[in-house]
Amino acid sequence: MILLLLLLLPAPALSAPGRTRATIPGDVPVVVEANHLLRKGEGTLVASGAVLVTRGNDTLRAHQAWYDPRSGELRAEGGETEARVMARVDEGEGPLAIEAGQVTRLGSGRLRASGAVHLTRGQDTLQAHEAEYDPASGEVQAWGGESRARVTARLAGETPLTVEAGRVTRVAAGVVRAFEGVVVTSDEETLRAEQAEYDPQGGELTATGAVTLEAPQGRVQGERVVYNLRTRVIAGGEVAAAVPAPDPEADVTYHLRGQSIRGAWKGEPGSGLPQEIVLERGRFTTCESPRPHFSVDAREIVLRPGQRVVGKGVGVSLFGTRLLTLPRIAVDLSGEKDAPGLFPRLSLGQPDTVGLRSDWRGTLPLGGAASGYAVLSARHLFRIGAGIDRFGSVPFGLRAGYKEEASSRFVSGLTLTVLPAFTFYLPAAWSPDGPLQVGLERMPPSARLYSGDIEGERWAPGRRYRLIASGCAGRFSEHPTEVTANRLSFSGALEVRPFGVLPRVQVGGALRGRVGYYSTGTRYGVVSPELSLYWEPSRRDRLRLDWRHQIARGTTPFFFDRIDAERSLVLEWRNRTPRRALALKAELDADNGGLYAWEIGYSRRLECLQPGIVLSQRGGDFGIGFTLEIPGLSTGF
Template sequence: MCRLASLLALPVFSVWLGHEVKAEGFLATQSLTLRALYSRATRQPDGTLQLELQGAVELLYGGRSLRTERLQVDTAQARVRGETPFELIAPEGHLRGQRLEYFYEQRRGRFSQVEAILYPLAGSEGRVSDSGAGRHSSRYLSPTTHPPPLRLWAQEMAGDLQQFEAQRVRATVCERDPPDFTVEAERVRLLGGERLRLFNARLRWKGRTLLRLPTLTLRLRERRETLELPTPTYSPDTGLGARYQWELPLGERALLALHGAFYGHAVPETRLALAVALTGDMPTLMEPELSQRLEASTLYNLRITPDRERTALHERTTTLRIEHASNIRPLLGREAHLRVSRPFEIALSTGFALGEGAGGLTLRVGKMREHTPTQRRLALEAEWLQPLMHRPFELNLHLWASHVRYESNQRLDWLRPQIEISYQPSERFRLMLGYAFAQTTGSTPFVVDRPVARNELALRGEGQWGNLRLGALLKYDLNRQQLYDVQLLLGWRQHCIEPFLYWRREPSVLLMGVSLTGLP
């Protein structure tokens, strides 16, 4: 090791140069490590230090590793430049390309002719890695512990693997080479490591264009992604229709969402929401009513997976939401004829964690009506999921609670604890059993705020046999001794996509759609 401290001494840095270079700022919390077979240092006229590294070059900083054959380093601007093939490895994934200009302290840069691999979000199962530049925790899983990640090719990219904008892009979750299914776009934006927004998108199957869309959003959660397209629905009350969901990012922390449905024999639904993240990268959008969020839990809705439910709780950000909704029909609610309107509502929601447990708290103020006059309404709602045991089976305690006050001086308190047991003998089969009871005090003028207080058992089973995926959910009322809910899910996985059918007996619902699973 050659030490040239007298030549390279800087007011803020102490630098050791040779086969390994370490620059550690006295005022910073991160350290820079550079490794190379050959290196040369040059003092610029303005006094800054320029390093030229060649041969097996590696840069380590902030849990990220950059590898290439030739690199120019500007320590004053914390910037590196390279014209040779490179690989950037980060907790979110890794990036390969031909040219780069990278600001390692800001974790952003400009890259050309790139191939990116984005790891799935891990939720509560964050991994700990040691890259040589210090240990760090991550909310991402490597491909060895999760379904295959998203692969993306782009001509130009600006940003980082957590948030970027790219030009002339091709993306897929297929492991096959060449992939059967791809999405191509002229421009792509990744926001908060979660939403991939594509402009002028083309969906291609085995080289053939199936559909062209002006904009498209892919969600990078749980089973990698869900394609947001109008979903056909049918019920005897509304006839054939379709549900839609469009989201427009406004900057880096705001989101404008338009949700709703149109039917052949019923009034359409509309929900318009503006959400701003006060913490985190992206706002958290969820069902406004606590009863609807209960309906979106694992032992109430067969389409929700345990991984997705845990991820949603652990990744919840502090969000301010303003909403207008008219004639909303809770699709999976108990009352098939119920329509809910909220002329105006403002809500503040936040997530929190304690040990292995995670939950959320929401304060909502606004106006609401059903088939009754409009009333002002204030609600405080909480949800908590606490793991109790992991082996030989999983045992969790899941709590829901709410306190609601109305303009008519009525008030309602609701508490629902649930014990969940999950057993997974193999990767392709899972059983869940749950017991829950609810306590309600007070009264409410709204049906949507009136959860049924019942003692109930729930049994959920799902498995995969070859390309076929089957799931069933049964719910039994212990007091009435009645099987009051049956749900079935049928899916056929073909490499990268899965057409599926979902049926619920009461209320009668049939959903048809296509999901991108990324599973072989």
């Protein structure tokens, strides 16, 4: 029935002294009580002064009223004293209270109200310039009037919302339809459209015509959008969505446009899970330009903000030119520095002269994951690294490369040729009870693990200590020393999770070790205790100090295996804003004094891209590299 909630009016009272009362017979008698009553010659009854009209359970209060017994029309007005007409209609859905400057009851039983109309039913309210109520169908229609006043409806219930429009209709089933510049607000969400329909039974809001849905979690635009306010599931056709990254410091917005969209707009309340949006035959980018600098066009795109975006039937474009066509692509959005990037990285320097590097990671059909990297170099041709995590708790990798860089302070331009070498890791994890929690943090295969010693990445929740280890077996050739030998190596580390000692200050430590066995009959081992100090004076600044003491025993035929300095101090400072990044790093030889390695990086966002430059030197090798960071999709130095 009606959607408008009205003020309940008191039951009719008996005539007071000095009052006049008249009863008009009919199917339902009409009782009129007022200070003055006048019956005109044609039978019209005129009442004035605190008028009270009662018809069954319906009541009306006004300053003046006119009743025509021939047509059955009753008209009431508030009068010049600004008194209001108060009507109470008791129908199937519950009492409906009407307050207005003028109320007319037509012979058909329809009620018409005008002049600052206020309708109330239960906790629902409606305000309009004009309104009409049909008791037979329970339909309410409200208009804003020629003064361009707006109709405002406030709907209580499981999901309270406010509807503002030029015209609003409520049918008996409780469905509300709004027309002409519709604005619907609920919680922190606002929807604008030409037309909208709300079904309180299912909590579904359907909007058409230049629809815009805005909320803290993003914006959706389209010609038709269906949004369930209870389940927070959204669907629509020919839509565009803009979703900000979870981290406001990133200053990144994910833009999607396609034939249809569906997904959980807010995720499960209280679950902490990110929302998921599925786009059919659409485009994904973080560049708002009509012609984005880069984009991913796909048959299907699944976005989990802050985690990943997955595309099926993908075309990757840069500056409007398609670079790649792939059956599937998954891009990490977590902001991890070593996560695979979307586009290759350009490098220029001593090892490669000019080169392109690309990292990738993908899931396998029957579980597990594969990862790797490839470098196309003008100087050293081609080199690759690959890994597979398919066998449950024992990650396993295969590595092969031609003239890989092996920076050393002893020999300039040192590189390696690696014939297939197998890399393996300890089983997943064990974590006994008690204060000393020792366990292996699962280490996904990555190019960084293949090319250097084992290093810990993200910590598992609640873990204070961890043991990580790996091994590698293969044939290595070193250039320009031209030394070739079979090499079996094992690496391991016991790490202490960084813990706070002062506000914004953390301390961590590790005991690392590695040993190599060579076909020349020699072996070489290194034990290295390390101490790390972290200080974050602000959210954008991070300073790190690492003290390392390397103790080496034995001999090795390779220069790349030898330690750079027995005792060293590493100082690093990073400053990153949403549109700029700066990094400085220096390695000092504590025994001999002096600086033997340094690195400087700088990048700045230009429209939708953030190019950067990295200068570095280690021993006799000097390098210059260029990075192209895509904010929100890839990282720089």
